[in-house]
Amino acid sequence: xxxxxxxxxxxxxxxxxxxxxxxxxxxxxxxxxxxxxxxxxxxxxxxxxxxxxxxxxxxxxxxxxxxxxxxxxxxxxxxxxxxxxxxxxxxxxxxxxxxxxxxxxxxxxxxxxxxxxxxxxxxxxxxxxxxxxxxxxxxxxxxxxxxxxxxxxxxxxxxxxxxxxxxxxxxxxxxxxxxxxxxxxxxxxxxxxxxxxxxxxxxxxxxxxxxxxxxx
Amino acid sequence: xxxxxxxxxxxxxxxxxxxxxxxxxxxxxxxxxxxxxxxxxxxxxxxxxxxxxxxxxxxxxxxxxxxxxxxxxxxxxxxxxxxxxxxxxxxxxxxxxxxxxxxxxxxxxxxxxxxxxxxxxxxxxxxxxxxxxxxxxxxxxxxxxxxxxxxxxxxxxxxxxxxxxxxxxxxxxxxxxxxxxxxxxxxxxxxxxxxxxxxxxxxxxxxxxxxxxxxxxxxxxxxxxxxxxxxxxxxxxxxxxxxxxxxxxxxxxxxxxxxxxxxxxxxxxxxxxxxxxxxxxxxxxxxxxxxxxxxxxxxxxxxxxxxxxxxxxxxxxxxxxxxxxxxxxxxxxxxxxxxxxxxxxxxxxxxxxxxxxxxxxxxxxxxxxxxxxxxxxxxxxxxxxxxxxxxxxxxxxxxxxxxxxxxxxxxxxxxxxxxxxxxxxxxxxxxxxxxxxxxxxxxxxxxxxxxxxxxxxxxxxxxxxxxxxxxxxxxxxxxxxxxxxxxxxxxxxxxxxxxxxxxxxxxxxxxxxxxxxxxxxxxxxxxxxxxxxxxxxxxxxxxxxxxxxxxxxxxxxxxxxxxxxxxxxxxxxxxxxxxxxxxxxxxxxxxxxxxxxxxxxxxxxxxxxxxxxxxxxxxxxxxxxxxxxxxxxxxxxxxxxxxxxxxxxxxxxxxxxxxxxxxxxxxxxxxxxxxxxxxxxxxxxxxxxxxxxxxxxxxxxxxxxxxxxxxxxxxxxxxxxxxxxxxxxxxxxxxxxxxxxxx
Numbered sequence: 033x034x035x036x037x038x039x040x041x042x043x044x045x046x047x048x049x050x051x052x053x054x055x056x057x058x059x060x061x062x063x064x065x066x067x068x069x070x071x072x073x074x075x076x077x078x079x080x081x082x083x084x085x086x087x088x089x090x091x092x093x094x095x096x097x098x099x100x101x102x103x104x105x106x107x108x109x110x111x112x113x114x115x116x117x118x119x120x121x122x123x124x125x126x127x128x129x130x131x132x133x134x135x136x137x138x139x140x141x142x143x144x145x146x147x148x149x150x151x152x153x154x155x156x157x158x159x160x161x162x163x164x165x166x167x168x169x170x171x172x173x174x175x176x177x178x179x180x181x182x183x184x185x186x187x188x189x190x191x192x193x194x195x196x197x198x199x200x201x202x203x204x205x206x207x208x209x210x211x212x213x214x215x216x217x218x219x220x221x222x223x224x225x226x227x228x229x230x231x232x233x234x235x236x237x238x239x240x241x242x243x244x245x246x247x248x
Numbered sequence: 249x250x251x252x253x254x255x256x257x258x259x260x261x262x263x264x265x266x267x268x269x270x271x272x273x274x275x276x277x278x279x280x281x282x283x284x285x286x287x288x289x290x291x292x293x294x295x296x297x298x299x300x301x302x303x304x305x306x307x308x309x310x311x312x313x314x315x316x317x318x319x320x321x322x323x324x325x326x327x328x329x330x331x332x333x334x335x336x337x338x339x340x341x342x343x344x345x346x347x348x349x350x351x352x353x354x355x356x357x358x359x360x361x362x363x364x365x366x367x368x369x370x371x372x373x374x375x376x377x378x379x380x381x382x383x384x385x386x387x388x389x390x391x392x393x394x395x396x397x398x399x400x401x402x403x404x405x406x407x408x409x410x411x412x413x414x415x416x417x418x419x420x421x422x423x424x425x426x427x428x429x430x431x432x433x434x435x436x437x438x439x440x441x442x443x444x445x446x447x448x449x450x451x452x453x454x455x456x457x458x459x460x461x462x463x464x465x466x467x468x469x470x471x472x473x474x475x476x477x478x479x480x481x482x483x484x485x486x487x488x489x490x491x492x493x494x495x496x497x498x499x500x501x502x503x504x505x506x507x508x509x510x511x512x513x514x515x516x517x518x519x520x521x522x523x524x525x526x527x528x529x530x531x532x533x534x535x536x537x538x539x540x541x542x543x544x545x546x547x548x549x550x551x552x553x554x555x556x557x558x559x560x561x562x563x564x565x566x567x568x569x570x571x572x573x574x575x576x577x578x579x580x581x582x583x584x585x586x587x588x589x590x591x592x593x594x595x596x597x598x599x600x601x602x603x604x605x606x607x608x609x610x611x612x613x614x615x616x617x618x619x620x621x622x623x624x625x626x627x628x629x630x631x632x633x634x635x636x637x638x639x640x641x642x643x644x645x646x647x648x649x650x651x652x653x654x655x656x657x658x659x660x661x662x663x664x665x666x667x668x669x670x671x672x673x674x675x676x677x678x679x680x681x682x683x684x685x686x687x688x689x690x691x692x693x694x695x696x697x698x699x700x701x702x703x704x705x706x707x708x709x710x711x712x713x714x715x716x717x718x719x720x721x722x723x724x725x726x727x728x729x730x731x732x733x734x735x736x737x738x739x740x741x742x743x744x745x746x747x748x749x750x751x752x753x754x755x756x757x758x759x760x761x762x763x764x765x766x767x768x769x770x771x772x773x774x775x776x777x778x779x780x781x782x783x784x785x786x787x788x789x790x791x792x793x794x795x796x797x798x799x800x801x802x803x804x805x806x807x808x809x810x811x812x813x814x815x816x817x818x819x820x821x822x823x824x825x826x827x828x829x830x831x832x833x834x835x836x837x838x839x840x841x842x843x844x845x846x847x848x849x850x851x852x853x854x855x856x857x858x859x860x861x862x863x864x865x866x867x868x869x870x871x872x873x874x875x876x877x878x879x880x881x882x883x884x885x886x887x888x889x890x891x892x893x894x895x896x897x898x899x900x901x902x903x904x905x906x907x908x909x910x911x912x913x914x915x916x917x918x919x920x921x922x923x924x925x926x927x928x929x930x931x932x933x934x935x936x937x938x939x940x941x942x943x944x945x946x947x948x949x950x951x952x953x954x955x956x957x958x959x960x961x962x963x964x965x966x967x968x969x970x971x972x973x974x975x976x977x978x979x980x981x982x983x984x985x986x987x988x989x990x991x
Contacts, residue, residue: 043463045452045481047862052327052876055274056308062274074890074900074920077452077481161311162322164456165463179467234901235885235918 033106033151034172037083037160040182040202043167046070046079050159050168057147057158060111063135063248065144066159073233081168083159084109084131084144085188086198092123092132092143101141107198108148112141124246128190128212135248142248173200183207251695251713253348261350262707263337264868268875271305271334278302284743285312288326289385289723290865292607292733293317293457295326299724299743306333306724306743316805317435317732323456325865328874332722333744337706337873339719340748350707350717355749358716362674363763365699365715366402369672376652379406379661379670383677384414384615385866386753387728387740389778391611392626392785393754393770394676395619400644400769401761405652406670408622410678411615412658416952417574418605419616421583424951425591425835427828428790429628430613430735431604432596433566434808434820439464440600442562445473445555447497447586448572448958452481453862455570455606455733471562473555475500476572477857478887478929479922488555494857494927495844495959496545497573501585502839503541503552504559505533508592513560518594522826522833529588529836536841544841546924560593564600571608571859575957577845577947584837591834597823607733609866614731617791617809618782622655626782627789636789643785644769657953659684659946665693672699674760676720676753679867681709682935685944685955686910703753708869709935719750726752728775729801735820736806737796754778787812790828844959845947846909848926852961854892855927856908858940859958864933872933884938886915887929888964893919898966905965906930911942914967928962 046068054064071078090109093101100116101123103109111132112123117140123132124141132143147157151170155161160170169176177184184200187209201210252258270276283298296315300308309330311320342358343350353361369377380398382391391409398407422429438444438461451458459482462472474486475497483489492500508514509530519526538549559565567590573582587603595601607613618626619640626643629636631654641648656664662684664670673694684690694700694713702714711717724743731737746752758770772778776798787794795811796818808818826832848855863880865871872878886906888898898904900919905912906928914937915930923929932940945960 042485043459045456045459045485045862047323047452047456048880049322049324049327049456052324053311053322055876056327058278062269073918075922077479077484077922079481156311156320158311161313161320162327164321164323165452165459181467181469233918234916235881 033108035151035170036086036173037146037157037199038169038171038176038184038202039081039083039199040167040169040180041080042182043165044068044079044081045165045167046077047164049162049164050081053158053162057149059145059149060142063142065142070233070236073236081159082129082131083168083199084146085129085195086146088196088198091126091128091195095122095126097122104148108146109143110145110148111143114138114140117141121246128188128193128195130246133246133248137248185210188212251700255712257349258707258712262339264706264873265337266875266878267331267335267337267873270307270331272307276307278307280307283310284741286724286741286743287730287738288322288610289329289870290325290610291455292610292612293455294610294730294732294736294738295322295457297322297326297329299330301743304744306330314805317736318457318460321457321460324863324877324880325871328876330724331874332870333724334747335706335873338747338750339705339707339717340750341719342749343717345715355751358718359759359763362701362716362760366672366764369698373671375403376405377670378402378404378672378674379665380404381658381661381673381675381678381680382407382409382620384409384411384609384612386611386615386677387726387730387775388611388614388618388737389728389775389782390753391615391620392618392782393757393778395626396644396769397757397761399652400646401757401764401766402674403652404655406622406655406661406664407620408655408658408661409615409620410658410683411609411612411621412953413683413955414571414608415574415605415612415616416954417576417579417583417949418569420580420949420952421587422605424580424837425584425587426823428822429616430791430809430822431733432822433602433604434734434736435461437599437602437821438462438566439468439470441465441470441564441566441602442600443471443473443559443565445475445559445565445567445586445589446482446486447475447567447569448574449568449570449606450476450478450480450482450572450859451606452485454608454860456862458606471558473558477924477927488551488558490547490551490555491924492545492547493924494855495576496841497582498578498585498839498841499536499541499544500547500552501582501589502533502536502841503538503545504556505529505589505592506536506541507538507553507556508560508589509533511557511560513556514592515594519592523591523836524831524833525836525838526592528838529592532838532840533588559589565593565595566600566602566604568604568606570606572958574605575954576959577949577956578842579949579954580951581837581839581842585839588836588839591836597821599821602821604734611730613733613735614729614737617731618786622657627786627793628791629789639788640785643781657948659948659953659955662690662693665696668696671697673697674701674703675710676703679708679710679869679935681713682867682869682933682939682941685941685946685957687939687941688911689946703756704869705750706869706873708867718756719748720753720756721746721750725750726775729779731809732806735808737793737801737809738806739798739801845956846945846960848961852908852963854962854964856906856943856960856962857927857929857958858932858944859929860933861931864931866933867935868933884915884931884934884940885918886964887918887920887923889923889925889927890919890921891925892928893917896964896966898964903967905967906943906962907965908943908945908960908962910945913937913939913942928964932957
């Protein structure tokens, strides 16, 4: 499968059509595997969708003691295999993108599998199908990139951890990587004294109560 | 006695309740029988979608990639629309209100009661004592039938519709300037425009799928200029944002025209050859140099100049607007002031050069063309024009003198109920207790009625005031056509049979007409037969549908009207060679800034404006029952700028009392920098104590009769927790109006 997902944050309008559509997928009926967050509602209407980035070397799979998380030949990282999942949540805690969630009722880690039931049959994932703006797009690099004026980037740096992903972020043309600072105590980084605490808007918290936990 | 005595029990029985699972549950093993291609029931984009049907139940949705408007894209309302079909709140049988409670009735019993009451009122008070109030989410077949039903079935002059609250100013402006009321271009022209002016339209929340076209334009190197009092998602994504004070659009538009004039960015050849009355508009615009326009609107003069240069210097450009400029007591003038810009630069009538309103209701366009407006007959004919009257009278097989005279507009209709001139009402597909302005007065109108009938498929806030409620159908249970915001006539296909005893609305109207002794005018066997009569009724009119057939719609993925002959394939783009006035020319209009009817003062120092959010549709009667949509935004909020919040010592999330001259409500504060410090905003989709329309001003535009939803004076007060109502308190057996009256 040469197609993959392209995420273009500047186009996201926060409508959550992707979240609604994800629930319709026949493999995880009723549960959405995608999340949309306000960046800072008091300052801006900007929002950001989060899907599984399908890492080339997926941390979630690497930390799984039961070898329950598989990456297929197309580079898609699947949800944990039900007979093997141990309920340990290592994957949930290890993912630098915060994607996998634990389904208490099913005793299973679940995450976006790029709608493999659809994509393996030539259909688009539900989220990318319905996205009104193309903030989520599905296709080959050759199809998508010429249409955009942004640059596809799949290198992410979380403090000391570098991750390459199957999924691309569409960024300004001078960007080569996504660098996430301050997501933990790393070498050379200290907390800034006196910096204001960033409060979360009540509307974000209210809407996404379930999204904020790492459980369904 | 109040019309709504047992609100708590009514809500317990009929909702809104949240429903969030497809029929049979998420885990059901599915064997899909068929996939029915149709269109979304909500906004004017009318996106294509496939409904998944299993044993006469709609159980899911699948994107429809073959429809060129959305190519599979859907907004969250579209994705979840199918959940309304088997919703537990659905009305499944007729209801008659007895002693304040709704009781199940047979169709015969309900229809007999309606006819005897209507006949009784008309004998006592005259034919015009009954009014019909309908909606623009109905199919075009139904809107045509509603108009005919009022004028021939009930023989009343009083009919109007909720499109009066929506696109009426656009219609007023389009008719005055162009001689026809339709978007000038198909959406597919948008990506070909170098510059877009998007005025009073938060496409991101109200027409999400339109954003696909906007981004194609951006990908082609295009630029967006967004004119809006709020920094909406659309404004944030745009290249230039003119954050004006609500109600000052004329000043901004005239300011832009002033710069175009001074910098010679006008198209004089186009003006000379294809327009009239340029000198008048030019003279008016000279009064609005950028600094004057800036002082009135609060937009920095440099931004007005920048906007004029961007649009004026570009080879192509389009102007689009929505309710933000239309919902004003001078809404038609707002529209005309933007049309002046398009005409002065000659940017209209070709690919990427155009103009259009973005319709809010699913059939906002078709619903305003075929005779459910107070002053209008099918085909966009005028009810005042003797020739038009004769044509329609001939089609309907009556004498012209038997056609009633014009009635009055929506808000005026409800005024007449309060005054006692109108004694009975039949409403269909409308929820006035949420959607009309100044709803405390609307409540008085409904409570004053002697007999009130409502046709709907959910019991809306307004249906609670009815004496008889008849169960109608959702869009998935009937067929017919709608006309999208770009003027494309498309076809809604039936997926399943109506559930329970619910009955197709057109059959219900026919049956009432038959029992009123007027059955010979309503001998239709199917929506197709209604459409075929509509085609003839519209023939030769401004909105000419004669050449459109169901087969042609299927074959062409919709047909743009006018389509006057069987050979015609329709008219996607208007004005390529001529405008629709008799001389083929467009008209400029001299427009002066007046501003809102009610301006801030010491007592009410803020400007209150209202609008929509992406997760709800209009009055919310359909969407406030879908769990997913409600969870995204469970209740309305009031947007307040941090400076204003600091002044009143209000924290983010605190409850705030918002007060206007007409009413007040308590809303949680959403403290955001994206709104102007002098302005507050509340989304309007809720009813009762959460209704933004407790506050809004019913002042009307003289041309369009649209109310001034988008600007009135208001104040806010910090409240203490002990003042907050206990949840559910107002529902304990008394009606809201009784509480207000201190009973």
